[in-house]
Amino acid sequence: MTSSEALRARDAADPLRAFRDRFVLPEGVIYLDGNSLGALPRATPGRVAEVVGAEWGQGLIRSWNDAGWIDLAGRVGDKIGRLIGAAPGSVVVADSTSVNLFKLLSAALALRPERRVILSEQGNFPTDLYIAEGLSALLARGHGLRTLPAAEIIAAIDETVAVVMLTQVNYHTGALLDMAAITAAAHAKGALVLWDLAHSAGALPVHLERDQADFAVGCGYKFLNGGPGAPAFLHVAPRLHGLVRFPITGWLGHARPFAFEPVFAPAGGIAGAVVGTPPVLSLAALEVGVDLALEADLAAVREKSLALGRVFADLVQERCPELLLVTPMDDGARGSQVSFAHPQAYAIMQALISRGVIGDFRAPDVLRFGITPLYLRFTDMWDAVAVLHDVMQTGAWREPRFQVRQKVT
Numbered sequence: 001m002t003s004s005e006a007l008r009a010r011d012a013a014d015p016l017r018a019f020r021d022r023f024v025l026p027e028g029v030i031y032l033d034g035n036s037l038g039a040l041p042r043a044t045p046g047r048v049a050e051v052v053g054a055e056w057g058q059g060l061i062r063s064w065n066d067a068g069w070i071d072l073a074g075r076v077g078d079k080i081g082r083l084i085g086a087a088p089g090s091v092v093v094a095d096s097t098s099v100n101l102f103k104l105l106s107a108a109l110a111l112r113p114e115r116r117v118i119l120s121e122q123g124n125f126p127t128d129l130y131i132a133e134g135l136s137a138l139l140a141r142g143h144g145l146r147t148l149p150a151a152e153i154i155a156a157i158d159e160t161v162a163v164v165m166l167t168q169v170n171y172h173t174g175a176l177l178d179m180a181a182i183t184a185a186a187h188a189k190g191a192l193v194l195w196d197l198a199h200s201a202g203a204l205p206v207h208l209e210r211d212q213a214d215f216a217v218g219c220g221y222k223f224l225n226g227g228p229g230a231p232a233f234l235h236v237a238p239r240l241h242g243l244v245r246f247p248i249t250g251w252l253g254h255a256r257p258f259a260f261e262p263v264f265a266p267a268g269g270i271a272g273a274v275v276g277t278p279p280v281l282s283l284a285a286l287e288v289g290v291d292l293a294l295e296a297d298l299a300a301v302r303e304k305s306l307a308l309g310r311v312f313a314d315l316v317q318e319r320c321p322e323l324l325l326v327t328p329m330d331d332g333a334r335g336s337q338v339s340f341a342h343p344q345a346y347a348i349m350q351a352l353i354s355r356g357v358i359g360d361f362r363a364p365d366v367l368r369f370g371i372t373p374l375y376l377r378f379t380d381m382w383d384a385v386a387v388l389h390d391v392m393q394t395g396a397w398r399e400p401r402f403q404v405r406q407k408v409t
Contacts, residue, residue: 002311007378010307015300019374022292023225030384032359035199035337035370038225044288051284072283073274079290080224080233083298084197084216085207091235092270093283097198097219099248100234101131101165103273104215106247108163108192109135109143111240115162115191122147125171128196132165150177154185161191168206169199169335172362174327176204176335180211187212198222201233202293203336203372204302208235215240223336223372224293226286234273241269250275296374304373305336308381312369313338315385320392326366336371346409350402351391357384361409 011017024040025031031039055063064070073093081091094100105118118132129145136143148156150170157164164186169176179195186193194215200206202223208216214237220230236244245266251257252274255265266272309327316323316338323340342348342365349361359369369384391397 002315002382004379004382007311007382010378014304014377016296016304016373017377019292019296020377023375025375029356029358030380030387031372031375032357032369032384034225034372034375035203035222035368036360037221037228038223038289038372039375040227041225041288041292043292044225044227044285047288048281048285051281056280069278069280072280072287073278074271076283076287076290077233077270079287079294080201080218080220081235083206083224083290083293084201084218084235085205085209085211086216086235087209087238090209090238090241090270091233092273093220093231093233093286094274094278095232097196097217097232098127098131100217100232100273101128101194101196102135103246103248103275104194104217104234104236105132105135105163105165106139107236107244108194108215109139110245111243112162112190112192115160116141116143117161118143118145118163118165119153119156119161119191120145120147120165121150121153121167121170121177123170123172124165124167125196125198128165128167150175154182157186157189157191159189161186161189163192163194165194165196167196167198169203169337171199172326172339172366172368174199174335174337174339174368176328176333179207179213183211183213199335199337202290203305205298208237213237220286220289224286225289227282227289229282230286230289231279231282234270236270236273238269244272246273246275248275252276252278292374301373305371306331306334308371308373308376308378309334309336309338311378312371312381312385315381316340316388319385319389322392323367336373337368338371339366339368341365342367344397346405347397347402348388348391349409351397351399352388354402355387355391357387363409 055067076093077091132145192214197218201218216235220226249264253272255267345365346361
């Protein structure tokens with residue numbers, strides 16, 4: 001059995017322990033939802049105030065040049081690229097994950113015009129599936145979405161599949177897919193692969209270039225700590241830059257946007273994926289989170305993530321056996337979260353949140369706990385499970401106030 005003393009010793013020896021002080025963390029809260037919205041870096045308010053007060057307030061429109069606003073999307077994209085193993089010039093920050101998925105999926109289908117199947121995982125994040133269904137209907141060329149359990153994906157890739165569209169870490173269970181193996185299998189059959197890195201970027205080492213990934217998207221507000229609604233990013237492998245045509249041809253995707261030419265001429269490389277004016281305030285906040293993530297050794301982040309997850313899962317299974325573990329515990333098979341199932345998961349989570357242990361609920365029956373190594377401690381795992389045990393033992397979740405569903409779960 002893990003003891004609180006042993007966990008305190010692990011915290012004292014943790015090489016990442018100093019990062020906790022770089023975040024704003026409310027007193028009395030154990031935050032286990034950084035896989036949904038990352039905590040606020042302490043440097044972010046000052047940086048945003050600088051952009052508002054000095055760059056906008058004093059520099060006004062001159063700051064597009066003088067403060068480098070016009071280059072923010074590419075500059076932050078290259079920084080994210082270092083976290084996800086992408087080549088320089090192959091990542092840009094723009095729009096939302098959903099919009100970027102639409103752009104890349106459309107571009108990928110155009111590269112395989114004779115194929116009609118979009119292959120994905122059953123239980124993939126709904127917006128990914130919705131985008132695929134909506135785009136198929138919009139194109140009206142006979143495209144269709146096919147979903148299968150993760151274990152059946154590789155065997156199902158054949159000459160009818162245009163794109164394999166997968167999320168590397170399943171949002172529900174935390175299961176981690178083998179990017180290298182799936183990408184290689186798809187390429188062997190002539191298919192392209194589009195990876196959603198929403199629960200990967202900043203949480204674990206990703207190797208887009210090494211693993212020969214074709215396309216990728218991801219969001220900025222989870223493990224990158226960019227703030228609510230932070231802009232997303234997209235990646236196109238350099239070998240495809242001369243072939244890809246994006247479906248939304250906005251002015252900043254033009255080769256010469258300030259020539260104001262009446263006919264669209266696509267910018268070369270990843271720049272063509274930018275559509276409209278970049279959100280400068282949001283990009284400035286995101287850059288702080290990305291810079292902070294780059295300071296940490298990602299291998300150490302991953303090692304601590306796995307260790308925290310194992311401690312948390314073991315303690316829950318020991319003290320709350322009525323909760324069913326749904327996250328694989330093999331180190332190579334899970335991301336940076338631990339999920340449990342229970343018929344009353346929503347009410348249980350609301351009771352936990354009321355006591356300062358913040359995770360989230362995913363329908364129909366999952367309690368989801370995010371593991372964010374930069375600011376979580378081993379003793380937080382012990383304390384969080386102690387609260388969970390009390391909620392289960394006392395039946396506190398049965399209170400009527402915890403049964404009322406809020407808009408955001």
